Amino acid sequence: MRKKHAHIKFILPGFLFYTCFVVLPIIYVFGLSFVEWSGMGPMKFSGLDNFIKVFTAQNFAPIFFHALGNNVKYLLCVWLIITPIQYLLAYLFFIKIPAHRYLRFMVFMPYVISSTIVSFFATLIFNPIFGFLNKFLEGIGLEQLQGAWFGDPKWAFKLMVMLIIWQGAGSGIMIFYSNFMDISKDVMEACRIDGCTEWQRFTRILIPLSLPSCASIITMSSIWALALFDLPFILGGRNGGVSGSLDFANLVFYRYTFGNALSGRSELGFGAAICVIMFIFMMTVTVIQRKILKKFEYDT
C-alpha cells in the first residue's frame, strides 16, 4: 500500500534547514582554516600556515595554551567535583530525604535562568564595593576576610566553578535521578529481601546499573566544558579576567576572530583554525573518554 520514498517529503524540509545552518557551517569552518582572509576581498589559500601560527606565533601561542590549560582544569573539575556532586544529589533525591520534592524543585530552578542573569546575581554578591558578601563580612567584623573575589586570580576560577554548579548542576542531577527511577522495582525489592545494607545497594546495584547513562552525561558535559563561554566572558570581561584566570579557548577565539586582537584586522582563517583545533581537541577527549568508560561498563 505504501508508496516508496514517502519518507522523503517528511524529512526533506528539516534536512535542508539543518544542513544549511548546522552541518554546512561545520564543514565550512574546516575549509576556512586553510585560507588567509580578512572577511573582505579575495581569499588566499595558505595551506597549514594558520595552524602553524596558532602553535608558534610569539604573541599568540602562550595565551592560547594558557586558555586551553584553563579549559582542561575546568574539565577536571567537571569530572572530579561536579559530576560526583550531581550523582550524590540524585541519590539523595532517590532515597527521598526529608523535603525532597521541594529541594528537587529549587535545586533545578537556576538551570532555567539565563547566564547573563546568573552573572548579574554574581555581581550583586561578589562585587568588592557594594556586594553582599563583603558587606556581610564587614557587618560581622571579619574585614580581613573581604576579598576582590572575581578580581582576585586566586578566587575567580573557584567562584566560577561554584556558580556553574549552582546554575548548571540541575540537568545532570535530573538525568541521574531519572535513571535511578528506571531501575526495575524487582531488583530493589530483591536486594531488600536479601537484607543488603544501603551502602551495598548503592555500590553493587545503583552504580553499576547507572553507569551507561553516566558515560553519556560525562561525554556531553565534557564537550560543553571545552566550549565554555558565557559566564567567564561576562564576569571576567573579554580579556579573560585578572591575569587570565578566566581565559578560555573560546574567549580567545572570540577575541581574535571578531575583535581583531592579532594584527589589528580580523583574520577569519586564523579564527577558523582555532575552531578546528578546539574541535579536534574535543573529539580526542571524547574518544579517549569513551574508551576508558567502556572498560568500566558491566556486561549485561
Added chain:
Amino acid sequence: MGKERLKKRFRERNTEILSPSAKIVRWIFSIVLLLYTSITIFVIGITVMDSMKSKGDLVTNFVGLPKAWTLENYVKVLTEENLLRYAANSVFLVVVGTLGCLFLGALTAYGISRFEFRGKGFIVAYFLIGMMVPIQVSVLPLFLILRTIGLLNNLLGLALVYVSGISMGCFIFQKFFQTIPMAMEESARMDGAGDFKIFFRIIVPLCKPVIMTVALITAIGQWNDFYMPMVLLGKRSTYTLTLIIYQYIGQFTKHMGESMAAVIITLIPIIVLYFLFSSQIVEGISGGAVKG
C-alpha cells in the same frame, strides 16, 4: 477497595526501615540543601525588592525592605530605555524559533521513525551531529553565511538559525513516535487518508505532551541564549533582553535600579513557566540526553 489502596500505599512508604543514625544523616543532608537553595530565594528576593526602591533608598539600603515601594524603575526602563522593544525582539525570536523548530523536528522525526528506507542509520546519526558539536565551532561560518544572504544583524537571520537547530527535538520526538502503535495509522490508511493527513490528524494530537516538553526546553534555551545574539545581532535595534542585561552589568553602578527592573522583567516569564511546568521541563532535559 479504598482501604486496600491505603494499606498498599502505607506499605510502599515503609519499604525502607531506617536506623536512627541513617535518619539523622538524611536530615543533615536535607538541612544543608535547604540552606543552599535559600541562596536562590535570597538573591531573587533581594533583586525584586531592590527593583522597587527609589534611587536614594537603593544606595543607602542595598539589602533590606524598601522604605517606600515604588515602580519608578519599571516605568523608566519600559519608557525611557525602550525595554519593550528588546522584549519584543526576544519574544519574536522565541516564537518563530520554537514553532519552526517544533514543526521541522516533528516532521523529520516522523519521517525517520515511521518509514523504512536505505541509509536510515546514517540519517539518524546525521541529525544527532547538532547535539554533539557545540555552536561555538560553527558560529564563524554562520556569521559569514548570514552576511552573504543579507540577514546579519537581522532578527530573521538568527530565527533561521534557531529553526534549524532541530537535533534535540528530533531525537525526543523519535523516541516518542516509537511508542505509538502502528495499528492506528494502518486503519486510517485503509480509509484512504494520505501521509500528511495521518500525521496532522492522528499523530500530532497524540503527542501533545511531548510537543509541550520540547517546546518548553527549546523556548527557554532561546530566551536565555547570549552567545548567538551577541555575535549575530550587532545592531542595537535588534538586541535581545539578555544583551541588554549584559550591558547593564557593565554599567551597573550608574543604573542600579533600572538594571534590577530589567532583570526581573526578563526573569518573570521563565520563572512563571518553571512554576507551571517544572515537571515537563525536567522531563525534557533528562529525555534529551542520549541514554546508554
